[in-house]
Amino acid sequence: MNKSKIFKALLSVAVVSAVPFIANAQKANWQNLDLRTDSTFGISTEKAYKELLKGKKSTKVIVAVNDGGVEATHEDLKRIMWVNAKEIAGNGKDDDKNGYADDIHGWNFIGGPKESINFETLELTRLVRRDQTRFANTTDANVAEKDKADYEAFKARRADLEKQLAEAKQGLAGISGFKNALDAVVKKIGKENPTLEDFKNFKPSSDIEGRIQGILVQQLEKGSFADFYEDQIKEGYDYYTRQAEYNLNVDYDPRAIVGDNPNDPKEKFYGNNDVAGPDAMHGSHVAGIIAADRTNKLGIMGVADNIAIMGVRCTPNGDERDKDVANGIRYAVDNGAKVINMSFGKAYSWDKAVVNEAMKYAASKDVLIVQAAGNENKDIDKENNFPNHKDLDAKTIASWITVGASGPKDDETLKASFSNFGKTQVDVFAPGVQIYSTVPGSKYKNLNGTSMASPVVAGLAGLIRSYYPKLSAAQVKEIIVKSVTKVNHNVSYKKGDEEDAESVSVPFSDLCISGGIVNAYEALKLAATYGAKTAAK
Template sequence: MQFNLVYHIADSLIAKFLNKNEYTTDDLKSIKTSDERIGASQRFLIGTINSGFSKESHKELTLDMTEKYLYHLNFDFNPREIIGDDPETNADSLYGNNDVAGPRADHGTFVAGIIAAVRNNNIGCDGVAENAKIMALRVVPNGDERDKDVANAIRYAVDNGAKIINLSFGKDFSPQKELVDRALKYAGQKNVLVVHAAGNEGDNNDVEIRYPTNRDSQNKPLLQSWLDVGASSMKKGKNFPGFFSNYGKINVDLFAPGVDVFSLTPGSKYSVKSGTSFAAPVVSGVAALIMGAYPDLSADAVRDILLKSVQKYNKKVFLPSIKDKKSKKVKFENLSVTGGVVNAWNALKIAASYKK
């Protein structure tokens, strides 16, 4: 919070000095003044830019901090009033509304764009599978994802024809895990593929549990048609996995591009973001390509194809870590079940002659 306040003050002083709200790094570096406040602000902002913190990052941080103040840390805020359910029971499911945008729709829009943005129109980005249809279900009015809402959304998606469920979220606690477990089992029974983002804590998912998870109380898989996805980057070499990406030789199945991804944001705009939330829809998009071309394949078969078709990367990389971006080196193949990255071309070739 203190850093955010200092940044805001410095940014305001520089904007006033330059007489422009939007200024470039060159504008900032060109300032010559004897005003100590302006000089200190200039040095502070240049330092944050050199460390990789941009003006856009500050805007997002400000928005996040505002949301935390208004919602997450506000004991008077009751999101259930918006949703209209009975919070004292898990039996009801006919609640909610058709406002999938809510106060912020940037995350969901970004995910949807990765999967299905129109291709080859020379506008913005190309989605992986432009013919895929998006069923937008919002389970977070604001704050943490409530297990009841997650479970009901999964069941709603299954009952209304979804073939792939993309879960670009995760959390540390799941007080009513059994509700989500039953919903995931239901998805598996109904031949639905579930693709989940591994998480952005730089943790080993074989040690640290992130929910939802494809493990029951006996540590057995809930469904076969589940994939957990880590984030890779465009950089070959030691920084190939995203430094923030969770990993796990047992509980993360494969990696997909999730660093500096370009996609849609609300209002016909575009942005660049990083996270396993944006690696998962790459895999969902490739799964949609396979299902579109070979509709008779089961969800389990599509999962098998995606795992068998990964692009291997047999080199040492920095072990993902939030605390230390240059941590110890490990073989990339040890960061997931497959040791590889999703490959659409390979997947479609295997699907063409797939026999389990």
């Protein structure tokens, strides 16, 4: 998902002061708090545990985290990881005959015999690479009539790629300049982690050093230098480097690492059993939001209390491939997952049909899919974000929830500035701003994104299926959508990602189907009535 908005203001020293300081965190666990009692627009999870679930029995539910990797040894995740009891760890054999040897905690569809993919291209890059070979000798003058539509699509994609690559290179140059200037100032100060007072006492010898001083004095009023440097400078530098060198580079193709035929959508048995992979930051954070151990008095508490997390690695640092997404869904379904969280999405699709078929398969097996809406602040009713359900049957859509991200305050800022929306494509909103959760090394970190909102809802779905196991996936979705806290006021957002973009104010009900924020307390109350009806039949 596109993070460029986070770093947009880092393109030059002159505008860095406009950057919001990400480390200015909300209270940990705010997503589980209650609006009325805590004055924070969480989903009332803690209230539900105290008033509705105390003393009640539940059954363990498997929730698959189809993502970039999960650290199974994390202190807050190791007790709640799914363990394939039919498999003997480390013997190199497929003991349960499911086609995947040693899949103890799940499977990695972007790994090979020796290593795993970390960086990948965007789908846009892959499509341009494919078609530039096909149309190498084609011009507007000689294009065949039968190829005109494809040729026009290729030209539009190539223009999009060139634009994004130019922006990435500009971004890298800008943040590199700021980073170099800041590093020079820090060297003069003589401390690895200067304090606010150190920057106030610094005597600049140039205009650039003066601007650096002013920016850091402003930023360190809100947090530490180490946090600012890690969350803004290093992350921004790494982001633009990945974009320029990997994501948007038509000459880069790491798929040989896997050893499969990436153009064969029917191929299913490839990959390895390393569910963490080379970068488990994103997936571990998602897993913790869903079900981090609520009993160990460490770190954080996930939404759901009786969950087994299955790690299904199918998304790299770049765009996921449709083949891997489809196989990841089928693997999760076939190995017992009742909820699948998919915190990913992309603007282009290579083979939408293969993903659609996997979605239909999940629905036929009574598995609920929860998907992040995306972080580009766009209306996905009008602009594509894949996967989507624009051409799927009602049964499949009934087992699939798309989630936008909300903030902690019940005011015009409730819609997260980055969150995609859509009156027909997004079902609900959930907390996705400054969510504190698990990251590799048994550590914790605040992250923003619909990637964080989606697992809040996946955790809630797992919680409902755990305490009311007879409810179907479609019923669970219906309960979650019907029980939202309705938002009866307008929210503001910018139309576009430029600093001078027009700000508009719209009813929250224009942003999603339900018109509200998910609420665990109300959902569990409603689930009890569904459960009573099911038991009476």
